[in-house]
Amino acid sequence: MGEAPKKKIGIGMIGTGNISDLHSVGYRNNDKAKIVAVADINASVAEQKRAVFGADRSYSDYSQLLKDETVDAVDICVPNFLHSTIAIAAAEAGKHVLVEKPMAITVKECEEMISAAKRNRVKLIVGHNQIFYPPHQETKRLIEAEIGRPILLLTRLHNGFRQNKGWRADPKAVGGGFFLEACVHRLYLSRYLMGEPSKIFSRMTKIFPDTVAEDIVQVIVDFENGVQGSLIANEGGPFPLWDDRTEVIGSDGLIIVNGFEEQAIAGSPLMFYKNGKWTHYVKRGHPATVGDSPLGNLEIEADFPKTYANLTRHFVDCVYEDKKPDVTGEDGKRAIEMVQACYESAKLERPVSI
Numbered sequence: 485m486g487e488a489p490k491k492k493i494g495i496g497m498i499g500t501g502n503i504s505d506l507h508s509v510g511y512r513n514n515d516k517a518k519i520v521a522v523a524d525i526n527a528s529v530a531e532q533k534r535a536v537f538g539a540d541r542s543y544s545d546y547s548q549l550l551k552d553e554t555v556d557a558v559d560i561c562v563p564n565f566l567h568s569t570i571a572i573a574a575a576e577a578g579k580h581v582l583v584e585k586p587m588a589i590t591v592k593e594c595e596e597m598i599s600a601a602k603r604n605r606v607k608l609i610v611g612h613n614q615i616f617y618p619p620h621q622e623t624k625r626l627i628e629a630e631i632g633r634p635i636l637l638l639t640r641l642h643n644g645f646r647q648n649k650g651w652r653a654d655p656k657a658v659g660g661g662f663f664l665e666a667c668v669h670r671l672y673l674s675r676y677l678m679g680e681p682s683k684i685f686s687r688m689t690k691i692f693p694d695t696v697a698e699d700i701v702q703v704i705v706d707f708e709n710g711v712q713g714s715l716i717a718n719e720g721g722p723f724p725l726w727d728d729r730t731e732v733i734g735s736d737g738l739i740i741v742n743g744f745e746e747q748a749i750a751g752s753p754l755m756f757y758k759n760g761k762w763t764h765y766v767k768r769g770h771p772a773t774v775g776d777s778p779l780g781n782l783e784i785e786a787d788f789p790k791t792y793a794n795l796t797r798h799f800v801d802c803v804y805e806d807k808k809p810d811v812t813g814e815d816g817k818r819a820i821e822m823v824q825a826c827y828e829s830a831k832l833e834r835p836v837s838i
């Protein structure tokens with residue numbers, strides 16, 4: 485006789501705005517989980533999402549959801565400044581926690597979240613979804629196995645969306661500006677690929693009248709492995725461009741990951757140069773051509789929305805199988821330390837150690 489199936493993990497979603505839709509995909513049709521409750525300060529949004537997600541109950545006060553005994557784990561998708569308060573309350577209520585990026589808006593908050601999770605023996609995982617993007621995972625493999633000695637990491641964000649509406653227009657709710665909100669992805673991804681940073685030098689300027697805070701940022705990162713990183717970001721480009729390309733050059737090879745912008749990745753989400761030859765990875769399900777020539781000989785899953793479902797499925801697996809998450813509270817905190825170092829360096833106009 486086989487083992488009796490374990491009970492499904494009861495998921496409570498807190499904050500049911502835009503990103504909760506993409507998170508929900510990893511819980512729905514998942515044998516190991518079910519969304520049992522949702523909470524949003526906007527009661528009608530909560531009720532509408534309850535119906536869409538097939539949850540049993542909706543709350544307008546998240547503390548009621550935390551008292552709900554059918555909830556084993558929460559997924560926190562609220563504005564940044566609320567992440568730590570809600571994550572700590574959830575851990576104290578004995579719920580496992582997935583919190584969206586940025587983990588919190590200060591390093592101290594991150595530390596308090598980590599302590600609360602440890603004290604209450606619950607999992608804490610941070611929504612670093614870009615680590616669950618197969619071209620980024622393949623890049624890490626290529627760095628480790630194929631490109632010889634890594635030399636330079638270049639990453640960028642050309643962001644055509646002005647973050648000047650709703651809570652994103654309030655620097656206090658964001659915890660900074662566009663750099664914290666959008667470029668934390670660039671920083672945690674850089675660390676995922678290259679390991680620990682040791683020094684950061686950054687410059688931030690604001691040139692557009694319709695942006696809220698910094699809108700052009702340049703960062704130089706020294707990594708402990710000797711690699712030099714460069715990040716260039718802006719929120720001034722044409723709407724709706726979202727080009728967050730990454731390049732890694734090593735002594736034996738070059739890797740280029742295209743941004744998530746659909747038309748760019750339809751061509752080739754990932755390219756790799758070695759031994760005088762380019763290999764193009766083609767987006768699975770979208771055979772692409774350049775002129776009359778078919779592109780590439782390798783397929784890769786490169787569907788950006790799926791990164792959120794990959795993340796939430798991983799959260800469920802970690803809780804269900806009592807596994808260590810691929811993105812821990814410590815990783816979330818380190819990303820915030822990098823963000824803070826960038827702001828500090830720009831203010832001091834000199835490099836800072838990290």
Ligand SMILES: NC(=O)c1ccc[n+]([C@@H]2O[C@H](COP(=O)([O-])OP(=O)(O)OC[C@H]3O[C@@H](n4cnc5c(N)ncnc54)[C@H](O)[C@@H]3O)[C@@H](O)[C@H]2O)c1
Pocket residue numbers: 498499500501502503504523524525526529546561562563564566584585586611612613650651665
């Ligand atoms: N990983 C990513 O790529 C990614 C992408 C988008 C957003 N995010 C992050 O997800 C979070 C949410 O972003 P969004 O775009 O979904 O924002 P949103 O404004 O669409 O949704 C936020 C929701 O939280 C609700 N809310 C606000 N205060 C609340 C409270 N006290 N209790 C319960 N609900 C409350 C709001 O009513 C709203 O429905 C942010 O931290 C953002 O940085 C991450």
